[in-house]
Structures are given as structure tokens and as C-alpha cells.
Amino acid sequence: MLFPFIVLGQEAPLVKSADNYIYDGNQAFDASNNVEAEKNYRRAAATGLKKDIAQYNMGTTLQQDNYVAEALSLYADAVEITKERPNKHRNFHNIGNALMQIKEYKGAVEAYKNALRNNPKDDETRYNYALAKKMLEDDDQNGDQDNNDKKDNKDNKDQDQDKKEDKGKDQEGDKEQDQKEGSDDEGENEKDNKKDDPKDQDQKEDKDKDQQQPQGNPTQLSPQQVKNLLEAMSNEEKKVQDKVNAQKVKPAGVKSKKDW
Template sequence: MKNLQYILIVFLMLFSSKEILAQKDSIALQRQARKLLRQGNELYSKKQFTDASVAYQKSLSNNSNYDKASYNLGNAFYQNKNFKEAVPQYELTAKTAKDKFTKAEAFHNIGNAMMEQKQYQPAVDAYKNSLRNNPNDDETRYNLAVAQKLLEKENQDNKDDKNKDNKDNKDKKDKDKKDKDDKNKDKDKDKKDGDDKDKKDDKDKDGKGDKDQKKNQDPKKDEKKEQQKPKPQQGKMSPQQIKQLLESLNNEEKKTQKKMNAKKAKGKKVKQEKDW
């Protein structure tokens, strides 16, 4: 029984020692975090915003829930125009801060960072959250009015652009439809012209046929006209003329044979040497 009591006492002493050491470590980290915060503030006051942001980040590495360090880190980012990086720091402060005044300031700065990025809807939301925590802040109320006006203008511009795009699309469709209709009209006109031409050709053919038919309707008249035409008389050739004709034909035949032989010679391919 005594041994058991002794073991329990030793265990309690060890546990208490560890808890005390943990508390000491936590206190030491918090002190270091505050020290780094003060260093960051001095650098910030000298407008050395990059060095200040490094000090604030070191402070947060010792105490991740140190809302003052995260808020000041957001300010350092903001002063360096790193608006996108500043927003998460302000959001962390708004989440961890215990008093409404600090929350209101964090939301106010979120709104300012969003305005710098021309993100007007998130800016409006941030300013509204700031006023919920501090309704008496006239500066936040003024910034909210400006953000709402810019958001309204942005929405109107987007609407106008959309209407313009719709109008352009409608005009294009109307133009395409007109071009298509004009093309169809041209086709119909060409078809009509073709039909009229075919009709004219048929009419001309019919007219010619009528003439031929009328011509063939009176064969006796044609026969009579034929009889009236003077018939060619069959001529008589002398032996001398016949001899000259035969010689002429013979000469022509020789010329023709000579030309044929020349064409055959020209048609033969010349054998060429290979170049490999």
C-alpha cells in the first residue's frame, strides 16, 4: 500500500513538472512574439514595410493566434501594395479578435484591399461586416457608399456590353439571312431566265418546224422550182486534158507519200544515254 502511494506521488510530481515547463515555454514564446511585434512596429514606423512584414511573420511563428501580429502583417502587405496577400491576414484577425472594434477595423481594411483590386462586391460585403461590429464608423459608411456606386456602375457596364453583344449577334444573323435570301433570289432569277430561254428555244424550234412543215406541204411546187433550175451540162475532156489530169494526180500522190514517210521518221524515239 505504501509503495502504491509512493508511485502516485512520483507520478503527480512528474506531471506537474511537465505542465510547469510547458507553461514556461508558452510564456517564453509569447514574450518572444511580443518582442518581434515591437521590432516590426519600429520598422513599420520607418516605412520599412518589407522588413516589418518579416518581423511580424516571425512573431506569428511563435504565437500563431497573435491577432495583433497578423493585423499588422496585413498592414505591412497593404503598404507594399500586396493587397491580395493582405486580405488573409485581416481575415485571420477578424476571426480571432475578441472585441468588436478590432473586428470592425479588420473588415474595414479587407474592404479597402478589395477596392484596390476593383473587386467591388467583396468590398461591399466587408464594409457591411465592419459596420455590423461598429455602426458609428462614418469612414466605413462612406467607403461602403462609394463601393456600392462602383458596383452598380460595373453591373450596368456589364449589362450594356451584353446587350451590345446580343445586338451584334442579331445584326450578324440578319445580315446572314439577307445574304442567303439574296442568293436564293439570284438562283430563282437564273432559273427563271433559263426557263424563259428554254421556252424561247422551243418557240424558235416550233417556228422553224412550222416553216419546214409549210415547205413540205407543197411538194409539187418544190418539184416545179427544181425543174426551173438550170441543170449542169456534162462536159467533154480532150485526150490532152486527161493526160495532164493523170500526171497532176500522180504528182500529188508522190507528195502525199513523201509527207507520210517524213512523219513516220519524226515519230521514232531517240535513244538517250543514262546519266547513272
């Protein structure tokens, strides 16, 4: 479940333009007019005011339309811009949901972890975090099983090859004898074989089909995009940890020495 878009209250006239665009975008989103909603959120972001909120709302709209890669990019930008913990929590939560959607479980675990750092009490985020960890464990186990199956198949192929080689040695003497007996007819066979073989058009067509590239999927992330997201979340985690450590370290009080 996506966290809904952020609704704004009345503020000073300087930010009225951005607020109006976001309001219009929210109205369009409620009416299931996501194209119009996205346009208004983009206009709000272009003003430079409330950009984090506009990008978050735009990301939610795009994710609903399965443009996951684009939504993730907007969430990541919004996390860097916003200073408010509730907004960071919403962005990280939706990053986790988007990564779960494309089965990037490792990234999803990290995203939910960051979301919980900003709001440890959110039950939905805690549930999604547990689910992402379970999916990651299952995925790792399946990967290990696939590797074992591949190793077993390789061993079986090696055994089959050994059997073929042994059988070939046994038949080698027979083959040499057959070749000797057939040498007298070699000239005649060569004449028959000089006829051109017909081209296999079906095989060519199949090869051409194999070379065709599949169409791109808007929900697919490149390895570099996944890496960038993980690095962004790692940097955010480091910032939080540094802040916590800074609060723990307090200078010891120095007592002044009295002159008696």
C-alpha cells in the same frame, strides 16, 4: 485609406517576445522598410501569441505593397482569431479596402457592412460602404448595357446573314453557268495549281504569341478565393446575428403558487 497597424502596450513577460517582434515590425514599417516589418510580424505570429495582431499588421504591410490576395488571407484569418470588436472592425475595414482595390465591389460591400457591425460610428467605414454600394450599382448597370449591346450585335449579324443568303440564291444560276463554261479549262488550271504555296511564317508567329500565357498578377484573386472570403464574412455575420437573437430571447418568469 488603410487603418494603421496596431501598437501594443507593456504586458506580462510571457508575451514579451511577441510584443518585441511586433514593436520591431512597427518600427520598420514606420521607416518604410516593409520587408523587415513583414519578417518581424511573421516571427511574432509564429510564437502563437498576439497572432491576430501580428497577422493584421502583416496584412497591412503586404497590402501597401499591392500583394492584395495575401493580405486578404491574413485579414480573414485574423478575423477568425480575434475576439475584440475594435480588431474585427479594423480587419473588415481593410478587407473592404483591399476588395475595392481589385474592383470586387460585392465583397467590399459585405466587408464594410461587417466592419460597421463592430463599430457603427466610424465615419470612414460608413463613407467607404456608401462608395462601394455606388460602385457595385454602376458595375451592374454597365454589365446590363454590355449584354444589351451583345444582343443587338447578334441581331445585326443575323440580318446580314439573311441578306447574304438571299444574294447567294440570286447568283446561284450565274455560278452554275460559269462552272460549266470553265470545265474545259479545268485540266490546265489543275496543273498550274499543283505548285506548292509558300508558308505564311508571320501567321504562325502570331499564333504562337496568342498561345503564350500572361504572367500572374499578385493582386488578382481567383474565383475560389473570392468565394471563400464571402463565405467567411457570411459566417461572421451569422455569428453576430445568432448572438443578438440569443440576447433577445429571455425565459419568462415563473410565479410560485402560494398554498393558503
